[in-house]
Amino acid sequence: MTTIRKAMQQEVLGAGRPPTSPGRALAAISMVVATAGGCTSGPMSALDPAGPAAAAVADVWWAMLWGSAAILIAVTGLALYAACRRPEARAKVSPRLLVIGGGIAFPGVVLAALLGYGLHAGHAQLPLPTDEPVFRVDVTANRWNWDIVYRDAEGGAVRSENLLYLPVDRPVDVYLTTTDVIHAFWVPRLAGKIDAIPGITNVLRLRASRAGTFRGQCTEFCGWGHPDMAFIVEAYEAAELSERLAALPPAEAPR
DSSP: OOOHHHHHOOOOOOOOOOOSSSHHHHHHHHHHHHHHHHHTSSTTOOTTTTHHHHHHHHHHHHHHHHHHHHHHHHHHHHHHHHHHHHHHTEEEHHHHHHIIIIIIIHHHHHHHHHHHHHHHHHHHTTTTOSSOOOEEEEEEOOOOEEEEETSSSTTSSSEEEEEEEEEETOOOEEHHHHSSOOEEEEETTTTTEEOOOOTTTEEEEBSSSOEEOOOEEEOOOSTTTTGGGGGEEEEHHHHHHHHHHTTTTTSSHHH
């Protein structure tokens, strides 16, 4: 019994120490990779884009991830190199190199590149002029649901609630407003987030590259019902979309 108890104590104490073998190190790395891979899928994963606007956002995220990882490795390597140098060699490092190179030039170049890349991603969210026919959808946020009107439906405007129908591979302009407090409209797999502000109509460009079902969510705290203020987005080919819209009730006169 004493031998078993000692073995258990060694196992417990050993669990708190860093990996001491290549096998344990490989297992830890595999766990990190698997965890990161799990973030690239799911109904609310911005890293699993299903449209060009969401793909632009995902590209910025990946660029920031790999860029920050490279900077972390480089800075850590330089810090270890400096710490391991002999004391007489450390005095030969020029302060100008640290202040100008590491404190001004390098951060400036990195931030400027990231700004340019981010502006490109933001540009992809805008309702820019296009030669393609644009499908218009009016969305009004209320506590705590989404009222959706399809102005371009065949036979006249129709309405749905918490369920947004989209055509596949066609630009869709979402005209967003609210009747009460500030909300936020976000379909992570299709585009970035945009706020719904009382008295203001904001426009977001959506485009689904393939048919499917996607999840949306209000991402601005709006009261006790905020966690349940979700909606579903379904993208269909033109013929099936017409059938879906034809089954919806007619909308009221435009507000």
